Amino acid sequence: MTAEADADTASLRREIARARRRGWMRFLKRLFSHRSFQVGFALFSVIVLLALFADLVAPYDPNKNDYRNLLAPPSMLHLFGTDGFGRDIFSRVIHGTRISLGIGISVVVMTGLFGVVLGMLAGYVRWLDNALMRLMDGLMAFPGVLLAIALAAALGPSALNAVIALTITFTPRTARIVRSSVLVIRELPYVEAALAVGAGHARIIVRYILANALSPLIVQLTFVFAVSILAEAILSFLGVGPPPPAPSLGNIIAEGRSYLQDASWIAFFPGMAIAAAVLGLNLMGDGLRDVTDPRLASQRGAG
């Protein structure tokens, strides 16, 4: 090869990198000008910040009992009131969102990992497809939350077991989405072209297929995040989530259940926190879907 050709490739690479950066910038710009994404992002950021800085924000230790202050209604001293142990609900809700988000993000990472690996294998390796997808269908035959409850009950109450149960529950749906993207992409001309120039399977999978299957996957994962926050609350409420006194949102609501008429604030505020987190994530997911879906994007471009 000549030096000239080398220089050409180098400038081409720079050009591609620049184009890619521009593409990202355009994407982010479009995303942040999307109304429901803006609202969702704002809502969810507040919750994430509260969860990250829970120790600084929470005015009390979330597990500190105070038997002289049982079931105190919301006041300046206790913004969200206290529960049957005299614990500050505001502090418990803040720490509860940390637990819920922690479980949610763990489930997203695990589901993403397993979903991509299984979906890729099923979509790319023909002879594995049937076996893997029938297994996934078997898991999907159970209603989602019911399967999670059964698994969590069998494994015993703990945060880790809740993550395992939810991962097993949500992986099949993710794997199926990845697989269907792979099935479409693998037949496209650029994959054939890559094969023709002699690219290896690993390179094809990572650079050509995964990169292009990413956007439906991300949308799906925001959905998994939202649903696992909700499912974690359900598991805790039923007593198969993190054991007490852990201030998970479901635990707080379960403790407030017997006081619904006498101290409604115990169940109300963690309920609002769950609603806000799930709404925020869903709005963000909607925005992502709209922006990454080429059909919707072209409509907007034309309009």
Added chain:
Amino acid sequence: MLRTSRLRLIRRAFLAAAAGAFIGLSAWTAMAQTAGGDLVFVQNSNPPSLDAMVTTSQASRNITMNMYETLFGFSEDIRPIPILAKSVDISPDGKTYRIPLREGVKFHNGKEMKAEDVKASLDRYKKVGGTQTMLAPVESIDVTGPYEVTLRLSEPTPTFMESFASPRAPAVIIPAEEAAKEPNKISFIGTGPYKFVEYVPDSHVKLERFKDYVPNEDYKDIDGFGGKKTAYLDTITFRVIPEAGAAVAALETGEVQVLEQIPVPTARRLASNPDIKTYENMPWAFLTFIMNMKAAPTDNVKFREAVALALNDEEVMAIATEGLFNLYHGWMYEGSTYDAGDIGKEFYNVHDAERAKALLKEAGYNGEPFSLLTDSNIPEHGKAAVVIAEQLKAVGINAVVNQVDWPTALKIRLQDSGWNGWTLAMGIEPYLGPAALISTLTGAAPHFRANDPELDALYKELITTDGVDGRKAVFAKIQKRLYEFFGIVKVGETGLMQAARANVQGFKPFRFPRLYNVWLEKK
């Protein structure tokens, strides 16, 4: 003179008015006892069985004690009194009990109760009864007349009458032909004021008034488990509603009439409701904290003492009972016959972190996990465990709460490992007296797993000592011993908050809902 006589006149007039008012009042109360109606009583769990003698469950006792009767039962002040028996004649050597029966008592199937039925029922209890130790001293049960049975004991047992009268798994009298049947296979036929109609699991049990019930005319009114019982209601429905909030809502709408238990904050809210009356059933149970003496670190007595000293019992009780509690260190209720006074008081409710930490150091404790077993079904258990865990963490004990469901907790606590502490409310045992309470701490399976030889010996001494004074002295030694090896910690005494519609008359809180002598006031 004139002054005095006028004064006397006024006084006489006042007395006459008072007497008149009294007569009027009693006439009014007598008239107010109106028969009829259906009363719905709500409890939070299904009765495991309605074969009264085989089960020790409170959910069953609530119902069966309105249907069946025993030969003897406890009076209001916890003495054995005759119910179906007329009296008891104990021989001087303490081994023969001749028991004449009341004549003319009818079973729900119309048959008269005779000595054969009593013998058959007691023989059945020996085989399938829920409190196996109760009839253990009885060698033979003989029919010595159409209305008389005689029990012969293998050795004199001074506490026999107390345990025979126990309602824990009551030795009820059923017809001889039913007594031949296996546990839970009988028709539910007793001699009580209400008879069985139907049982729909997860829904309700229905009883109706037994028209041929023969009340015990030796009494004027009900007395404990016995006395003169009168069935005023046409039917009673025992409905199962597990969710406290739903049960309270049903009471507020008037759909149901009596709730076995309501949350204390709810009782405070209902205080201003003229349609509802709340009842404090106090004291109801001991809340205890039991340690596993076979598993580290609780196998070390220094460690267990540290736990006892670390506890702030007032905080545990206030939170676990929602405010309905009594703080008392004694292992019998304050002021009761066997109350042993100040023994052990210096170890109760001290929450002395410094001494606890010093003892932990002495015990060589190094942050090993302390597994605190509790359940989610009985709210007092779970709440007490959470508070105790926080208090133990505060002195440096690595306490972890293991909350499971009630049947699982009962299984785990029978293991030598896998748990260190266990929260348990003991209801019926402290009520029955020292022997019943201490029997759970000795024998083949003591609550704290390992036997304490000294306590075992004291228990033997307790049940073989004749006379209350002698037993009181033994019980004082038992209380002292319990505060020496700390296998079990008494946290406090809990109450049971109950509620009824205001038109429910004659309801007096007791160890079970006595729904005879209860009537519905007509509006």
